Amino acid sequence: xxxxxxxxxxxxxxxxxxxxxxxxxxxxxxxxxxxxxxxxxxxxxxxxxxxxxxxxxxxxxxxxxxxxxxxxxxxxxxxxxxxxxxxxxxxxxxxxxxxxxxxxxxxxxxxxxxxxxxxxxxxxxxxxxxxxxxxxxxxxxxxxxxxxxxxxxxxxxxxxxxxxxxxxxxxxxxxxxxxxxxxxxxxxxxxxxxxxxxx
Numbered sequence: 001x002x003x004x005x006x007x008x009x010x011x012x013x014x015x016x017x018x019x020x021x022x023x024x025x026x027x028x029x030x031x032x033x034x035x036x037x038x039x040x041x042x043x044x045x046x047x048x049x050x051x052x053x054x055x056x057x058x059x060x061x062x063x064x065x066x067x068x069x070x071x072x073x074x075x076x077x078x079x080x081x082x083x084x085x086x087x088x089x090x091x092x093x094x095x096x097x098x099x100x101x102x103x104x105x106x107x108x109x110x111x112x113x114x115x116x117x118x119x120x121x122x123x124x125x126x127x128x129x130x131x132x133x134x135x136x137x138x139x140x141x142x143x144x145x146x147x148x149x150x151x152x153x154x155x156x157x158x159x160x161x162x163x164x165x166x167x168x169x170x171x172x173x174x175x176x177x178x179x180x181x182x183x184x185x186x187x188x189x190x191x192x193x194x195x196x197x198x199x
Contacts (some may be wrong), residue, residue: 004023009027010180021136024080024103033175047193053112056112057112057113057114057167060105060108060109060112060170061103061109061113061117061131061136061164062112063104063105064102064107064108064109064121065124065157065160065164067100067101067102067130067163068100068102068125068157069097070100071097071100071102071108071128072128072131073107074096074100074142075093075131076141077133078092078093078096078135079135079139079140079141080140082139084137086136086137089135089136089138090136092139093132093133093135093136094132094136096132096142097128102125102128106121106122106125114167116166116167117160117163117164117167118162118164119163120156120163120164120176121160121163122163123156123159123160124156124159124160125151125195127149127152127153127155127156128153128173130152130153130155131146131149131150131153133149134146134149134150136149141191142191147186147191147192148190149159149184151184151185151189151192152184154183154184155183155184155185156183156184157183158173158175158183159183161173
């Protein structure tokens with residue numbers, strides 16, 4: 001093969017290699033760019049999912065304590081109604097829990113909450129039901145029976161709040177933050193203080 005033909009073949013091969021090199025570099029750059037975009041989208045989606053989950057949990061936590069607060073207020077109203085018959089008090093106190101939606105939001109709590117918040121929420125719910133049974137049985141505001149159920153409920157409410165704050169990484173609270181001696185409120189309850197003074 002004449003030297004000019006070899007030079008032509010060599011030139012053609014070099015040109016083809018340069019073209020292939022450009023193509024490979026272009027394709028590699030595109031793959032890297034697409035991979036980076038997909039990875040960034042996945043990270044963003046995971047962050048969005050995490051934020052949505054956190055917001056859903058916060059909504060559930062607030063809905064649960066609000067429903068419990070509605071129940072508590074209405075149970076206190078029933079306890080203050082001295083003219084109500086026992087059967088009426090029982091029916092009304094059961095209706096309070098259903099109407100406030102506490103059962104529904106409790107199920108959401110079981111599905112969304114962390115184990116410490118579920119445990120604190122369940123304890124609060126059990127204490128609320130004990131308060132309901134006490135009111136249904138005829139206990140009035142000033143009765144020892146009412147206060148024997150009310151103060152453990154109040155303690156459970158604050159422990160639930162503390163569990164939620166811990167999960168949300170908020171600074172912790174203690175009774176002393178409010179100038180109290182305990183979460184259950186017995187130290188600032190006039191009925192309990194009078195009973196202690198008289199007993």
